[in-house]
Amino acid sequence: MYRYKYKYINLDMTKGIVVIGLLGTTLDAGKSPARWNRWRPTISLFQQEDMLIGRLELLYDRRHTNLAKHLVDDIALVSPETEVSLVQHNIADPWDFEEVYGALQDFALGYEFDPAAEDYLIHITTGSHVAQICLYLLTESRYLPGRLLQTSPPTKKDPGPGSTSIIDLDLSKYDNLAQRFETERDNATSYLKGGVETRNKAFNAMIERIEQVAIRSDAPVLLLGPTGAGKSHLAQRIYDLKKARHIVEGKFVSINCATIKGEQAMSVLFGHRRGFAGAATERRGLLREADKGVLFLDEIDELGMDEQAVMLDAIEHGRFYVQGSDREAQSNFQLIAGANTDLSAAVREGRFRADLFARLNLWMFQLPGLAERREDIEPNLEAELNKLMNRGESKIAFAADARRKYVKFAIDPSSPWSGNFRDLSASATRMATLSPRGRITAGIVDEEIARLKSQWSAGEQNDDFRLVVEVLGEAHASDLDRFDLVQLAEVIRTCRSVASLAAAGKELFAKSRRRRKSVNDSDRVKKYLAKFGLSWGDIAE
Ligand SMILES: Nc1ncnc2c1ncn2[C@@H]1O[C@H](COP(=O)(O)OP(=O)(O)O)[C@@H](O)[C@H]1O
Ligand SMILES: [Mg+2]
Structure with missing residues (x-):
């Protein structure tokens, strides 16, 4: 006896059931009596006890007319109540997606559906896989209602007789699937953020964009941001994400362009042949190392003009000349470029090619410094401590008052966090190291706050101080008030950027000059310098 495996859900008994299906040219075939012992998908529809099919729309190709007619006779034997309408549906190549989709869509557009009176079931077991995909698409898009x-x-x-089941495309049934996609995506963005739950809206939105770009594009990506904002870290994560999704198979190759200035740069990037400039061995170069992978060029604004030209060609065509060779080499890599400064300034100053910049500018992301997303300092601090904890064994935690103190200081607008993640991670490391039994106390926080403050104010003074030391010597410079130090540094900088004392005066007193208050700017500069015992000649580098 047959056991019925019929799993039909929500059958509306008040409507007639209409099945739309394709003739199965292999599975539905058969003329000998043995055919009744074989599973034939279309016939099996009518062997399901609780489903009475009012009508079958059987789509067939004219080449299989005889088979279609036989099948109609067989259906009449098992289900005399069913009306079968044969629909000629000619397809030259059942594996041609465009043709099959077009033909099925034409059928759907031409068919007079009456969903109020009839319940349509689209039979997808028969037909080529292409036909099955097309039926799925047409059903999902409601061309087939x-x-x-x-x-x-x-x-x-x-x-x-085999089983039947309904694949309900009711969107609510997608919830599980949708949930899975959602979770996947959240995983990806959380991954790019280093697993830290950041709270800054703009930053989160940017990471989501980067995630989409990372997954869908192999065009160049430009990451801008101050030092320590996490450009290198993010570039690595983008690569890791692509690798995990099987989008890249090559390596992650990373270089800071500031470290390859001069003669070496070409060879480092594009390689050279044995014998080139006396080289004993061939050098592959980083571009070829990064083939099918990702090349991260940090501080790309430091790249020389010649290298920029070759690089542009390489990213546009995947081809470039190896030094000393007249044959082109190939490499397909995704370029991620990093820079601390706005590249458009470098373009204006003629230090950076406008066409290369335009290429890089397609996907430009400006990473904010920590000071611009202070609400994220606390979760990142927590993540840093966790990292330290995982490295060592001991537990590290703030005492409650200590934590409040540190966070208050951290989010205060006067804390510049000029080294961004570098500052935060160093600060966390110091506090953890100095904490007996992993408990960070208020005392330790006080000490750390003082340390960061002096570090940051030294950083601010640093450039000015160094400059003044250069011309006045350490002893004299240390003796100056901060007021004078800052002013003198600015004067020195200006003098060095122009050709003459007169030009320096023009620049420094530009405003009062316009008001015609000052008659002799160079004299003013001269007198100012004289206060420190300096003359124009002393300033030169
Ligand atoms: N999102 C992040 N989460 C945790 N640590 C980070 C994150 N971004 C950067 N870091 C860490 O901060 C330091 C500086 O980051 P890095 O990527 O080198 O900055 P940049 O390249 O912008 O100067 C590194 O030690 C890095 O591991
Ligand atoms: Mg970096």
Whole structure:
């Protein structure tokens, strides 16, 4: 006896059931009596006890007219109540996606559906895989206003007419799937953020964009941001994400362009042949190392003009000349470029090619410094401590008052966090190291705050101080008030950027000059310098 494996859900008994399906040219075939012992998908539809099919729309190709007619006769034997309408549906190549989709869509557009009176089931077991995909697409897009019906052959455990099941495309049923996609995406963005739950809206939105770009594009990406904002870290993570999704198979190759200035740069990047400029061995170069992978060029604004030209060619065509060779080499890599400064300034100053900049500018992301997303300092601090904890064994935690103190200081607008992540991670490391039994106390926080403050104010003074030391010597410079130090440094900088004392005066007193208050600017500069015992000649580098 047959055991019915019928899993039909939500059958509306008040409507007539209409099945739309394709003739299965192999599985539905058969003329000998043995055919009744074989599973035939279309026939199996009519062997399901609780489903009475009012009508079958059987789509067939004219080459299989005889088979279609036989099948109609067989259906009449098992289900005399069913009306079968044969729909000629000619397809030259059942594996041609465009043709099959077009033909099925034409059928759907031409068919007079009456969903109020009829319940349509789209049988997807028969037909080529291409046809099945097309039926799925047309059903999902509601060109076919029905539900997908799948039949499956009997199994050893369940002999009989096989089973049928409805694949309901009701969107609510997608929830699980959608949830999975959502989780995947959250995983990806959280991954790019280094697993830290950041709270800054703009930053989160940017990371989401970067995630989309990382997954869908192999065009160049430009990461801008102050030092320590996490450009290198993010570049690595983008690569890791692509690798995990099987989008890249090559390596992550990373170089800071400031370290390859001069004669070496060409060879380092593009390689050279043996014998080139006396080289004993061939050099592959980083571009070829990064083939099928990702090349991260940090501080790309430090790249020389010649290298920029070759690089542009390489990213546009995937081709470039190896030094000393007249054959082109190939490499397909995604370029991620990093820079601390706005590249457009470098373009204006003629230090950076406008066309290369335009290429890089397609996906430009400006990473904010920590000071611009203070709400993220606390979760990142927490993450840093966790990292330290995982490295060593001991537990590290703030005492409650200590934590409040540190966070208050950290989010205060007067804390510049000029080294960004570098500052934060160093600060966390110091506090953890100095904490007995992993407990960070208020005392330790006080000490750390003082340390950061002096570090930051030294940083601010640093450039000015160094400059003044250069011309006045350490002893004299140390003796100056901060007021004078800052002013003198600015005067020195200006003098060095122009050709003459007069030009320096023009620049420094530009405003009062316009008001015609000052008659002799160079004299004013001269007198100012004289206060420190300096003359124009002393300033030169
Ligand atoms: N999102 C982040 N989460 C945790 N640590 C980070 C993050 N971004 C950067 N860091 C860490 O901060 C330091 C500086 O980051 P880095 O990527 O080198 O900055 P940049 O390249 O912008 O100067 C590195 O030690 C890096 O591991
Ligand atoms: Mg870096």
